Amino acid sequence: MKNRRYALVRHTDKAPIMDCVEWRIEEAPSPGPGEVLTRTLLLSVDPANRGWMSSTPPSYMPGIGFGATVRSSSIDEVLASNHPDFKPGDLVEAMSGWQDYAVAPGHALRRIEPRGDLALELSLYGLSGLTAYVGLMDIGRPKPGETLFVSAAAGSVGTIVGQLAKAAGCRVVGSAGSDKKCRWLVDELGFDAAVNYKGEPLRKQLRAACPEGIDIYFDNTGGEALQAAVLLANERARIICCGVISRWTAENPDQGIKGIPGLIAMKSMLMQGFIVFDNLHRRKEAFGLLSRLVADNRLTVRSDIIDGLENAPQALAGLFAGENMGKRIIRVAEPGQRQVD
Amino acid sequence: MKNRRYALVRHTDKAPIMDCVEWRIEEAPSPGPGEVLTRTLLLSVDPANRGWMSSTPPSYMPGIGFGATVRSSSIDEVLASNHPDFKPGDLVEAMSGWQDYAVAPGHALRRIEPRGDLALELSLYGLSGLTAYVGLMDIGRPKPGETLFVSAAAGSVGTIVGQLAKAAGCRVVGSAGSDKKCRWLVDELGFDAAVNYKGEPLRKQLRAACPEGIDIYFDNTGGEALQAAVLLANERARIICCGVISRWTAENPDQGIKGIPGLIAMKSMLMQGFIVFDNLHRRKEAFGLLSRLVADNRLTVRSDIIDGLENAPQALAGLFAGENMGKRIIRVAEPGQRQVD
Numbered sequence: 315m316k317n318r319r320y321a322l323v324r325h326t327d328k329a330p331i332m333d334c335v336e337w338r339i340e341e342a343p344s345p346g347p348g349e350v351l352t353r354t355l356l357l358s359v360d361p362a363n364r365g366w367m368s369s370t371p372p373s374y375m376p377g378i379g380f381g382a383t384v385r386s387s388s389i390d391e392v393l394a395s396n397h398p399d400f401k402p403g404d405l406v407e408a409m410s411g412w413q414d415y416a417v418a419p420g421h422a423l424r425r426i427e428p429r430g431d432l433a434l435e436l437s438l439y440g441l442s443g444l445t446a447y448v449g450l451m452d453i454g455r456p457k458p459g460e461t462l463f464v465s466a467a468a469g470s471v472g473t474i475v476g477q478l479a480k481a482a483g484c485r486v487v488g489s490a491g492s493d494k495k496c497r498w499l500v501d502e503l504g505f506d507a508a509v510n511y512k513g514e515p516l517r518k519q520l521r522a523a524c525p526e527g528i529d530i531y532f533d534n535t536g537g538e539a540l541q542a543a544v545l546l547a548n549e550r551a552r553i554i555c556c557g558v559i560s561r562w563t564a565e566n567p568d569q570g571i572k573g574i575p576g577l578i579a580m581k582s583m584l585m586q587g588f589i590v591f592d593n594l595h596r597r598k599e600a601f602g603l604l605s606r607l608v609a610d611n612r613l614t615v616r617s618d619i620i621d622g623l624e625n626a627p628q629a630l631a632g633l634f635a636g637e638n639m640g641k642r643i644i645r646v647a648e649p650g651q652r653q654v655d
Numbered sequence: 656m657k658n659r660r661y662a663l664v665r666h667t668d669k670a671p672i673m674d675c676v677e678w679r680i681e682e683a684p685s686p687g688p689g690e691v692l693t694r695t696l697l698l699s700v701d702p703a704n705r706g707w708m709s710s711t712p713p714s715y716m717p718g719i720g721f722g723a724t725v726r727s728s729s730i731d732e733v734l735a736s737n738h739p740d741f742k743p744g745d746l747v748e749a750m751s752g753w754q755d756y757a758v759a760p761g762h763a764l765r766r767i768e769p770r771g772d773l774a775l776e777l778s779l780y781g782l783s784g785l786t787a788y789v790g791l792m793d794i795g796r797p798k799p800g801e802t803l804f805v806s807a808a809a810g811s812v813g814t815i816v817g818q819l820a821k822a823a824g825c826r827v828v829g830s831a832g833s834d835k836k837c838r839w840l841v842d843e844l845g846f847d848a849a850v851n852y853k854g855e856p857l858r859k860q861l862r863a864a865c866p867e868g869i870d871i872y873f874d875n876t877g878g879e880a881l882q883a884a885v886l887l888a889n890e891r892a893r894i895i896c897c898g899v900i901s902r903w904t905a906e907n908p909d910q911g912i913k914g915i916p917g918l919i920a921m922k923s924m925l926m927q928g929f930i931v932f933d934n935l936h937r938r939k940e941a942f943g944l945l946s947r948l949v950a951d952n953r954l955t956v957r958s959d960i961i962d963g964l965e966n967a968p969q970a971l972a973g974l975f976a977g978e979n980m981g982k983r984i985i986r987v988a989e990p991g992q993r994q995v996d
Contacts (some may be wrong), residue, residue, distance in 0.1 A: 373890065401758040534915045549714065555920040570911015575877045579896040579928035580713040586927075587920035 315342040318623055320415030322378045326367040331631045334367055335384060335412070337624065342415040350400050352390035352641060353650060354410045358436040359386070359620075359629050359642040360470075361559045374589045380499070381404045384412040384626070389426070389435050391649050400425065405649065407435065407460040412626045414646065429605060433617040436609070437641035438600050446474035446532075446533070447600035449554040450482075454530040457458050458483030461524050463543055466534035466559060469494035470615075470641035472605070475532045476505050477613045487523045489516065489539055498639060503614060517542040524553045525550075535560040544573045547583055555587040563636050592641050594608075616640030657801035658683040659964055660754030662718045666710040672972045676706060676725060676753070679963065683756040686724050689890060690758050691741050695751045700727070700961075700983040701775040701811075703731060703898045713932045719894045724752040725967070730767070730776050731757070732990050741766065746990065748776065753967045755987065770946060771954035773990070776849040779949070779980035780942050786931045787815035787873075788941035790895040791823075794927045795871040799824030804884055807875035808849060811956075811982035815945070817846050817875045825871070828864045830857065830880055832977040839980060844955060858883040868892075875913075876901040883934050885914045888924055891921050896928040903975050957981030 320335040320630065337458070345351040362372075364384045370379035378385055392404040397420030400406065406423040410416035415470050426435050449471075456462060462479040466472045466490025476486045476499065487507045488499050496508035510521040520542050522529075529545035531553045537560030543553065578585065609614035618638040620629040623646045661676040679723045686692040703713075707726045712718035719726055729752070733745040738761030741747065748766040751757035767776050778784065797803060803820040808829025817827045817840065828848045829840050837849035838964040850860040852995075859885050861869075872884035872894045877902030884894065919926065948954035959979040964987045974983050 332884050335891055355772065374921065405718040427807045437742065533916055533920075540916055553916075555916040555924075558917045558920060561917060570913055571915055572911055574912055575881055575894075575896040575916055575926065575928070576899045576902060576924055578927075579874075579899060580930075582933065583896075584925065584929045585916065585919055586925040587916070587918075589921075589923050 315370055315415065316340070317342040317413055317415045318342060319383045319411070320623075320626055322367055322384055323380055325369040326364050327369050330363065331367070331448050332627045335596060335627050340368045342639070343385055343417040344395050345394055345417045346462075348397050349394055349419055350397050350406075350407055351394040351417050352406060352410060352423070353393050353415055354388050354390050354413060354623070354646040355405075356389040356433060356539075357386045357410075357412065357623075357626065357644040357646060358388065358420060358440065358635055359626075361562075361633065362528055362555055363406070363630055364562065364634070374591060375523055383416075383450075385409060386411050386438065386626075387433060387441060388416075390416070390423075391647075395420075398637075405432070405435075407440070409626075414622065414623065419561065430553055431617070432616065433619065433641070433643050437617060438474065438604055438613075438615045441590050442470040443474055443604050443642060444593060444597060445556060446471050446478060447604065448590060448596060449532060449588060450475050450478050450530075453554045453584070453588065454479075454532065454552050456482040456484050456530055458599050459485070459531035459608045460549075461485045461487065461525060461526055462530040462532065463487045463520065463528045463539075464532040464534065465539035466557070467499055467505065468639050469534060471556065472532070472534055473499075473615060477503055477607070478604075481529070481607055481612050485524075487527075488519070489520075489535075505646050511538065519547060520546055530554070532556060537561070541571050541573075544571055544577055544583075547581055549581045549583075551583045553580060553583065553585040555585055557632065562588065619641045619645050620647050656683040657681070657755065658754055658756045660724045661964075661967055662722050662754075663708055663725055664721055666680055667705050667708040668710050671703065671891040672708070672923065673968045674967055676727075684758040686735055686737050686758045689738050690760055691733055691738050691747075691764060692735040692756065692758050693747060693751060693764070694733050694734050695729050695749075695755055695757065695964070695987040696962075696988060697730040697774060698727045698751075698753065698783075698967065698985040699729065699781065700779065700967075700979075701782075702898055702903075704971055704975065705903065705975070706747045709727055716916075717877055724754045724757075726750060726752045727967075728777065728782060729757075730773060731899060732988075735762075746773070746776075748781070753963065753964065755791075764784055772958070773912050774787060774960065774982070774984050777814065777984055778958060779945055782931050783811040783885065783937060783982060784815055784898065784945050785934060785941050787812050787819060788945065789931065789934045789937060790873060790929060791819050791871075793817050793872060794895045794925070794929065795820075796895050797825050797871055798827070801870035802826045802828065802848065802867055802889075803871040803873065804828045804861065804880075805864060805873040805875065807898070808831045808840055809980050810818065810875060813873070813875055814840075814844060814981060815954070818844055818948070819945075820871070821845050822948055822953050827843075828861070830861075830876075836980055841898070854985035858886060861887055864936045871895070871899060878902070882912050882914075885912055885924075888922055890922045890924075892922060892924045892969060894924065894926040896926055900975065915987075959983045960986050964985050
């Protein structure tokens with residue numbers, strides 16, 4: 315059984331993603347004692363993939379060694395198991411990365427019972443949904459009538475944040491990189507307003523879209539959106555530091571944000587980060603709320619599916635180019651062993 | 656009765672403080688219905704005085720109009736009262752500013768029962784003590800064994816923060832602007848270490864003084880100290896945004912802090928500001944703890960007293976030059992009408 319995989323061969327710090335990986339075809343691994351052999355079905359495409367491929371990976375996880383498979387969370391099907399909790403045919407959440415077959419100890423896998431479309435297990439009922447829920451509820455603490463702004467609003471986390479905040483009674487404004495995305499946010503997802511950051515200066519657009527200022531800012535980008543939010547923040551505003559996707563594309567990512575710490579002090583503001591992996595025990599609470607909102611037609615998500623493992627580098631690069639609307643996913647195979655190419 | 660006062664005549668944005676005020680001698684005001692006439696005894700000298708004199712005063716208080724008396728909190732003696740809660744001879748906390756006599760409505764005054772030295776009512780049992788207590792306890796949430804770093808550690812708030820954190824079981828490191836202040840922090844106040852920010856690069860000194868990283872940073876300065884703290888912060892570190900005194904003296908105060916928001920997100924950090932005036936109802940709780948620590952010889956404060964109202968501008972300018980050790984206070988008069996010159 316041959317395993318196709320992408321190995322990391324160069325750090326992504328400055329190089330295009332395509333130049334950092336090498337396509338290899340090798341023997342598939344065999345499971346040892348307590349281990350499970352799985353086939354990758356779906357791969358999650360996230361900004362974090364690129365950070366893990368850099369020479370300065372985030373502190374909560376080690377970097378990827380050269381020659382190792384590019385890391386990514388995945389939905390897999392169990393093919394063979396030496397672990398009592400799993401049997402062939404089980405669907406599991408895993409970290410198999412950019413390859414067809416992976417071996418993992420049983421404790422690193424989590425069996426899932428899909429609530430519908432399998433892709434939702436990587437978005438709404440996966441890390442994106444948990445990230446949106448924990449960040450918004452714990453740090454944002456939305457109250458009816460407050461104004462929430464979310465950047466990268468058409469992305470996987472942003473779409474969920476915005477709709478969760480609407481359900482909490484907030485006025486919701488999002489930023490995205492095209493007029494098409496902005497229309498989708500307002501017309502389909504129920505955002506109150508959306509601004510195209512590639513148009514007029516973001517701060518000017520936001521000032522118009524948030525006439526009563528900003529109470530909560532869910533930051534997926536850093537950069538210009540964070541700068542605008544800090545300046546437009548109301549007293550006691552909360553800023554959820556979730557992602558810094560702009561650092562990959564900004565002309566001068568290290569220039570810093572003006573008004574920090576001065577405006578934080580003067581406005582009694584709060585800025586806080588969190589790591590979703592510290593909150594895995596809260597899935598039930600989060601997914602319970604999210605599934606109720608889906609049942610009530612108050613929450614819609616969209617998957618942006620790219621077929622074929624070989625397209626993984628382009629799929630990830632496209633995320634940074636803003637190609638996706640909703641959750642970008644690579645479909646590697648379908649359950650029951652049919653490979654997708 | 657003649658009232659000596661300093662009127663604001665220019666904003667402090669770029670001008671030296673001395674050039675922004677004018678010494679005037681006028682008739683003392685008379686109290687109207689419900690009002691109280693007081694004589695200023697002690698004036699608190701704080702970085703906020705300068706901010707209130709600028710063209711961009713903090714949002715929690717209006718700026719000072721040209722011709723109006725420079726604002727400052729004070730301890731006064733009541734001379735005449737048209738308000739049932741006050742009688743001549745009462746000591747009150749007020750906002751009389753840089754003048755001998757002031758008239759205020761009764762609700763703007765708070766009668767005090769000094770716990771000893773009257774100057775402590777402007778420091779330990781005044782806004783400095785409340786600021787240190789609320790910021791450290793609510794946002795810092797110190798736990799035994801954690802490392803706390805505080806900037807402007809030899810100042811009024813910093814000395815209290817450091818000793819409160821010691822009492823909470825933390826390892827405490829402070830920064831100050833002279834070797835003399837650093838020795839005082841360690842030898843007299845019980846800090847574990849102190850670094851002179853005018854010596855070796857602050858980040859290098861701090862790295863040595865905080866071998867286990869920084870869990871809590873009480874920021875009185877912004878600038879270089881905040882930058883070093885963000886870089887040396889441990890996961891789940893808390894940064895209390897209290898003051899930005901460095902913005903008055905930094906060569907490039909607007910350059911921003913590197914690692915924000917990236918390190919906030921990656922390290923699950925928290926940065927939060929607060930306004931002490933929102934916490935006035937917590938005086939009893941705060942001063943109860945502080946007075947118990949004083950009684951147990953675990954807390955020492957020092958007043959840095961400048962005699963004479965006419966010296967107010969120099970006293971405030973000297974605060975920014977780092978002249979003071981402990982709480983700087985201007986003594987205008989002593990209780991019982993004896994004026995100090």
